[in-house]
Amino acid sequence: MGFGGLLTAGGAAAGVLGKDLVMPSTAQAASATGALSLPAGSQVDGLTVPSFAPSGRRPRYRRATWSQQFQKGHGWSIGGSGTASSSPDDTEVFTRGTQSARATTTGAGAQSYIRKSALPAMNLTGKMLRLIFRVENVDHLSKMVFYLGSGGFKDTFSWRFHSHSKTAANYVQSGEWVTVHLQWADVAAASGAYALSSTGKPSVQNGFTDLSFAVYDDGAGKVTYNLQAVEVVPDTTTKFPKGVVSITFDDSHQSIHDLGRPVMDELGMPGTIYNIADAIGTGTFLTIDEMRSLQDSSGWEMAGHSYANSAHTASYAKLTAEQVDEDFRRLREWLVANGFTSEHFAYPHGAFQKTTDGVPVDLLAARHFTTARSIISETIESFAPAMPYRLKALTGINDGSGIGGTTLAKVIGPGGQLDRCAESGDWLILCLHKLTAGPPKTSTEISQAGLGKLLKEIEKRDIEVLTVQEAMTYYA
Structure with a gap:
């Protein structure tokens, strides 16, 4: 069955389940329209009504001239x-x-x-x-x-x-x-x-x-x-004549705090971390206290990447719609419960295709978050985003040799992404993962020195550095 109205949990706005989003259900077929007030934890078409839905600060539609x-x-x-x-x-x-x-x-x-x-x-x-x-x-x-x-x-x-x-x-x-x-x-x-x-x-x-x-x-x-x-x-050249860069980090690695933060703090540049809730406080991953310190003392954004490690490892496109929606719900609840204000998300492995039972993952993301970031970089992202649940980002940036990915030189060199961003006033989202004290060994690593070089090149071009959350407030 499909519901096409405003769903509310405990009287609070809880998102819109679109008319075309029809979920598999074992319940008897039925239909309903209009505003439905449902207690938190209720299910619609097999999906739990979100306890925390996006605030509604969606990107404004830019009218054509x-x-x-x-x-x-x-x-x-x-x-x-x-x-x-x-x-x-x-x-x-x-x-x-x-x-x-x-x-x-x-x-x-x-x-x-x-x-x-x-x-x-x-x-x-x-x-x-x-x-x-x-x-x-x-x-x-x-x-x-x-x-x-x-x-x-x-x-x-x-x-x-x-x-x-x-x-x-x-x-x-x-x-x-x-x-x-x-x-x-x-x-x-x-x-x-x-x-x-x-x-x-x-x-x-x-x-x-x-x-x-x-x-x-x-x-x-x-x-x-x-x-x-x-x-x-x-475009946005009147607001950001030199463009905007958002420096994002996936996967909650401890090295973001230990090696990345000191370099970024020195220049007063905040970052966005897309976090795996299950990983926090374990092994070589961030702790809750470190996340709060990054947010409260350095202005960083603590966003979502997945709740369960298993969901991140598999990627959402290899799960059912119910499994994906449940991971989204638990992640959003975990972020709010721990005092993190971000409503933004990055897909595990950048995968937003359909679930195993045929539901587009980006439609499920819209029930819980305001934007969702991919790792597609065919074009630089724009204000407002053309498709906010498919934000484009350049990934694999590293200063290694022969390890694949996107070489740092390509980003900061003449005619590279930084030059083009500064010339055109656009939004360049960079996706990093782990930092190293010495030379990186894989395309998901960048050295602390390499990050410092990247940040100095951004500063030299007078490009504004904003978190994803901050960037979106200008055009929501």
């Missing part, structure tokens, strides 16, 4: 050698108005596009692009690229905003409407008269007349996609 919503008469063309069939007016699949634009690829790996040229010239200074689209089945999806240009695409900037993985968690999943923000920090390439500087800054940000949304399959099968909107929305 220009919008193409692909309603009748939109005038965009669908083509490319990779297009097998199309409909500019698909009235069967849409999320706005009464239709969207649809195309199916050939299965040969060539470009399929939905595009428009000779538009009135656009000035995108202080702006970002918002795309809303859907891929019916991602099994044969390879990549998605957006082209912005002029002169009939003679001069272009391009964003490769999604490369599909066969093994890792993907921002784009089958049958879901997806929202992506394209910022100047994420421009991948330039052609014609357009160029990118050594720090990744585009040579021009106005005079654009050509827009193209392109999809490539993997050459082994067809892909059907729908495009619902291409929009221009304000």
Whole structure:
């Protein structure tokens, strides 16, 4: 059965269980609408009503200053050698108005596009692009690229905003409407008269007349996609002209306190720790007192990563919806009971796909937390986040040699993520794990000296350092 109203536990707001989130239940089928007041511990569709639900400080929706919503008469063309069939007016699949634009690829790996040229010239200074689209089945999806240009695409900037993985968690999943923000920090390439500087800054940000949304399959099968909107929305350069960095740590390692905190305290920079409740006070993990000291004395954020060690090890995508929801509930209760105010979460192993019984993990996260962070870094995160339960973060940052991950030099070097963040005023979320006194041995480690170097480079660029909780208060 499915409930589509406000659920309250003991008279307090306890989240919304959406109409489309139908959970398996052994109880007799039934339905209900409207406000339901339920005692804490009650169950709906096999899930316990949360004792503590998100406060409601969700990201504000940023209204478009220009919008193409692909309603009748939109005038965009669908083509490319990779297009097998199309409909500019698909009235069967849409999320706005009464239709969207649809195309199916050939299965040969060539470009399929939905595009428009000779538009009135656009000035995108202080702006970002918002795309809303859907891929019916991602099994044969390879990549998605957006082209912005002029002169009939003679001069272009391009964003490769999604490369599909066969093994890792993907921002784009089958049958879901997806929202992506394209910022100047994420421009991948330039052609014609357009160029990118050594720090990744585009040579021009106005005079654009050509827009193209392109999809490539993997050459082994067809892909059907729908495009619902291409929009221009304000970015955040007026508030954070040099951008924001959030330094996050997963897994509650003791080294965060012993080696990371002294370096960050010296520069007055706070961090966000995504904690495993089961691990606290054991072995080489933080204690409750250390967590409280970090929060109360240094302004750090104590967020959630999982309640049970076993849930973290397995990852939520390998559990049932009931098991995942119960771990979320116990984690949130544990955080509140111990005096930690964060309503933010990071997925174990970055996995937010569907549970073993078919429920999207990010929908379950929304019952308990205000945001949830992934380890996807195809583009830098934005204000407000395009999808707050799929926050993007760059992980594996280390100063080792030959151990994989993301080299520190790539982050702090010319044209790296810090330069691009500072040039474009965006939100760069960094995901770290364990610190070492000497050289790191795995991609989930960074040395204390390496962290210090990273922080000095952030300071040198005058980039604001905020916890995830602090960053979200500006746009909630």
